[in-house]
Amino acid sequence: MERIVDRLTEIKKQGLYRDLKYLSAPQGPHTVIDGREVLLMASNSYLGLCNDERLKAAAIKALQEYGVGSGGSRLTTGSYRLHQELEQALACFKGTEAALVFNTGYMANIGAIAGLADKSWVIFSDELNHASIIDGCKLSGAKIVIYKHCDMEDLYQKVKEFQGCPSLIVTDGVFSMDGDIAPLDDIVRIAQQFDALTMVDDAHASGILGPNGGGTGELFGLKDKIDMQMGTLSKALASEGGYVAGKQCLIDYLRNRARSFIFTTALAPATVAVALAALEIVEQEPEPRKVLLENAQWLCTRLKEAGFKILENKTPIIPIIIGEAEKALQFSQALLEEGIYIPAIRPPTVPPGTSRLRLTLMATHTREDLNYALAKIIQVARELTIIKP
Ligand SMILES: Cc1ncc(COP(=O)(O)O)c(C=O)c1O
Structure with missing residues (x-):
């Protein structure tokens, strides 16, 4: 002591x-x-929706319909229709085949990265990435290669050095403490050249950037080129939770591999209902x-x-x-x-x-x-x- x-x-x-x-x-x-x-x-409630009457009404409706707690993990008794609806809506919002909801953005990052990569992988991570990305990289056991902040020459050289290994390039879409936007076009180009997967954490961009608020993937016109679009329900969407959107096979894989998805109680129905209603507001307004x-x-x-x-x-x-x-x-x-x-x-x-x-x-x-x-x-x-x- x-x-x-x-x-x-x-x-x-x-x-x-x-x-x-x-x-x-x-x-x-x-x-x-x-x-x-x-x-x-x-506040991270960028759209000012935390006290929105429509969202409060959605929460009350879900409370009355489904009660308070979810009662189980997603893989046992905690998956409600609402979770499924939210995952479908998020996939649509992100322009992907499927999505998986986690209890927080932090859990989405650690679960997705450590679920995907293991010690045979190399992960290239921007030096200013969010702590949850850093922790996910560490948990995965993969070799972690940090590249200088948004420095594409540095990233290129480092990816080139490890070509041939299974690899992932991971970046914040909008950097949480600096507020700048990652050069996704260059990142995707480098990833394609060296056959690396890409992951973008759009916690601070979803609902804000891009013509439909779809985030940095949409801003750069690269929604279909980013393998994992991660986001949070806790900022612009004024609820709680996180998600990863991508191809169906990837989401199926994460549902089976991501420990922060598997070993925890599902989000409460009212929380999910708020995110769904907020997503609708983002799309319409x-x-x-x-x-x-x-x-x-x-x-x-x-x-x-x-x-x-x-x-x-x-x-x-x-x-x-x-x-x-x-x-x-x-x-x-x-x-x-x-x-x-x-x-x-x-x-x-x-x-x-x-x-x-x-x-x-x-x-x-x-x-x-x-x-x-x-x-x-x-x-x-x-x-x-x-x-x-
Ligand atoms: C870039 C970034 N990623 C992930 C998270 C984690 O999201 P959550 O608060 O939903 O756990 C945050 C902030 O909290 C963040 O700023």
């Missing part, structure tokens, strides 16, 4: 201690965190994602003009780079005092020296919200000498 206490003290000293904040109101642009009303600029991306572009430009170091993106993720963990934390805390919540993201989530405030927008933020936030962010950053007065 002494060792743990010492380690905790060390973590605190480095400004890396993690604590929880508690919400006591629905998640929307305005919510209540630890008893304080705040303007929330940190293009306007919110258009507004979201326009707002993100607008705010990004204004922040850059004010002197912030911003990573340039075409997504709703706006990272404000600060550098030192403690400074980022101080900035985030000072903003919270002013009624704006944007968390500080620190190592190990991001590399040392690149701590940041990760600002994300919802389609339901108004321009008034954005103007207010902008003024406060500038004011606090000047007080803390993060930008020049």
